Structure formats: C-alpha cells, structure tokens
Amino acid sequence: MLREPSNNKDKWITFMSMLLESWQTKNYSAYTVELKLREGEIYGSVSFELPTPEVKYTKENGVIAIDTNASPLHLAIAEVSKTGELLSYQTISLHNLLGLSQNSKDHQEWILAHKIVDLAIQKNKAIAIENLKKLKKGRRGNGKAKLRKILHQWNAKKFLQKLKRVAMIKGVEVVEVNPAYTSVIGMLKYAPQLNIDKDVAGAYLIGRRALGFKEDTPENYEKLLKDRAYLEFALKRYEEREKELTELAEKETNEYKRNAIKSGLENVEDAKKLLTSLIQSLQSEPSGCEGAYGRNPAWQVLEVALLFPVLGRVLPRDLSPLKPVLVEGVWDRVRSRLVPSEAGGTVPIRDFQNSLTDFGPLHPPPV
Known part of the structure; x- marks a missing residue:
C-alpha cells in the first residue's frame, strides 16, 4: 500500500521507519491493521505504539x-x-x-x-x-x-x-x-x-x-493568627461587608447578579464562622489557635484572615501591601487600598x- 506523508511530523513516517528497523534488526514490535469497506473502496487504519525516547532533561x-x-x-x-x-x-x-x-x-x-x-x-x-x-x-x-x-x-x-x-x-x-x-x-x-x-x-x-x-507557614503569619486584636478587626471587616452585600441583594432586580451577591454572602458567612472560632480558641487555648483550624489548613485560614480584611478584595492582583506583615510583622502599617502593580x-x-x-x-x- 502506498501513502504519502502529509508533513514531516506525520506518524506514518515513524511507522515506516519502525518497520524498516524491525526488518533489518529482526527485532519486531506489534501493530494492528483494521480494514473497512466504504462504497466499494477499502480503507486501512494502522495502530501502533510510539517508541518512548530516553528522558534527557530532568x-x-x-x-x-x-x-x-x-x-x-x-x-x-x-x-x-x-x-x-x-x-x-x-x-x-x-x-x-x-x-x-x-x-x-x-x-x-x-x-x-x-x-x-x-x-x-x-x-x-x-x-x-x-x-x-x-x-x-x-x-x-x-x-x-x-x-x-x-x-x-x-x-x-x-x-x-x-x-x-x-x-x-x-x-x-x-x-x-x-x-x-x-x-x-x-x-x-x-x-x-x-x-x-x-x-x-x-x-x-x-x-x-x-x-x-x-x-x-511564615513566623509572622503564625503570630498574626494568634493576635486577638487583629482577628477582631478582620471579623469587623467581614461584618461590614455582610451588611453591604445584604443591602445590594435587596436592591438588585437581576436574578443572575443577585445570585452572585448571594454567593458572596455565603463566603462572608463562612469567613465569619472561621474567625469567630479562632478568637474563641485564643481564650481556651493559650498555647495557640491550631485547635480552631479544624479541617481547614493554616493557609486557608490565612487566606480568610488576610486578603479581604487587609486588601479589600477576595482575589487581589497586587499583594505587595502584605509585605510588611510577612517580613516585619507590623499589622498597623498595612493599608487596605490596592496599589497598582507593574509586575507580571x-x-x-x-x-x-x-x-x-x-x-x-x-x-x-x-x-
């Protein structure tokens, strides 16, 4: 059967080279040929396993x-x-x-x-x-x-x-x-x-x-999660946001936009519960707040405690205002306004x- 390759990356070239190598080395490999009759013409389909090249870049x-x-x-x-x-x-x-x-x-x-x-x-x-x-x-x-x-x-x-x-x-x-x-x-x-x-x-x-x-988890982030004053501040931010979203949902007449607002309200409610649990754990567990995490990994807790309370957004593009918290551990220097970033x-x-x-x-x- 004759078949011209469609381009230099056509797998037919690989298949033919495998057949030639098998013929020369007597080291054969399996392949499958399926023939079909369509309107008086015979079509062939060849299936074979491509050789796996040696991994050179690790x-x-x-x-x-x-x-x-x-x-x-x-x-x-x-x-x-x-x-x-x-x-x-x-x-x-x-x-x-x-x-x-x-x-x-x-x-x-x-x-x-x-x-x-x-x-x-x-x-x-x-x-x-x-x-x-x-x-x-x-x-x-x-x-x-x-x-x-x-x-x-x-x-x-x-x-x-x-x-x-x-x-x-x-x-x-x-x-x-x-x-x-x-x-x-x-x-x-x-x-x-x-x-x-x-x-x-x-x-x-x-x-x-x-x-x-x-x-x-960075040391200063760990300290932040044990700072009751900061956690109460973060909780207050979510309470204010909950009030804003509730008012927006009552005024919104578009069903889909209202659903998006309600989804945001659910996230705020979850964040409030998590922060409340953290604050309560500081009263009962002086050694730390790990018991309040429950099934929530520390990074998920930090996401709730930091992003919206500090930056005013759930998924901000610019994270530079977190640097004073991460490097210096200074909460009061963190601003809640986003600063335009030229990175990325x-x-x-x-x-x-x-x-x-x-x-x-x-x-x-x-x-």
Missing part, C-alpha cells in the same frame, strides 16, 4: 513550571533552579484563542506546547505542571457567566495533555504535582515577598513542589510563537 537541573489561569486567561511560567530559587518568569496571554475554531485552537495549542518544551530543552530543565483531574466549569445562573464562558471554550487539561505528549516525544521529564493550595500559598507567601504577580507566584510554588520542597505583565501568544528569543528574555525576579 528535574535534577530544575524545572520550568506552568500554571494555567482562566481570569485573565493566560499561562504563568516560572523557571525554578534545582535549589528552589526563582530564576525568571513570564506570562502568556491566551485570550486570542477564544475566537478560533476547534481545529485552529488545537493547532495553536500544539505550537505553544512545542515552544514551551523547546524552552525547557534550552534551559536543560524538566517541566512541572498541576495534576488536573477534573475542572469545575461552574453552573448556569451563578452570576459568573463570563468566567463560565471562558472555561467552556478553553480546556486547561487538554492543553496540558498536549504539553505532556510533546515533552515525551522530545525526552523532557514532566512532573505533575498536587494542585491543592498552590495558588493560595504562592499568593500569600511569594507574591508579596518577591513582588511578583500572584499567578507567577503560583507557578513558582508548583515548581518548588515538583522539586520536593515543603512550605512552612502579559505578552500576546502570537509574539511568543515567533521565536524562542521572543519568549523573553524571561524576567528575572526582583532583588
């Missing part, structure tokens, strides 16, 4: 860590040394993928996957990603239609599958890590400390976790595709 030299984000839709990429330091970083906007057909989108994702793997090869490093088993796309009527639309048009899990496939072919190790609290830890610990975007901080945390590093800018995907040099140079972390 985490022994560090990793290129990838964090996928839906709002805004982009990839955060961090280069992490084998000793756990952030060497460089970048973000890649993916918004122009949303208007493409499925075939065009797949094509662009394959190109992007090859570029990232080539970057790992250039840096002599493995790739680190989150192990995304199931993605929540939200439900209709939750007031988050824009985010839900993005999640239905772009599937992070499918892109990571493409990335793993390309990495396997090119001999690059891919390390998958548990995604639990990577965003929260990166946001609270490394974003203010290194003055980087929270998504880059999340990618950095993924890289460190892939290399086996553990994340201890994005570049269009088309610029990334031009050449490897267009990927950066990757931004070095601030000193």
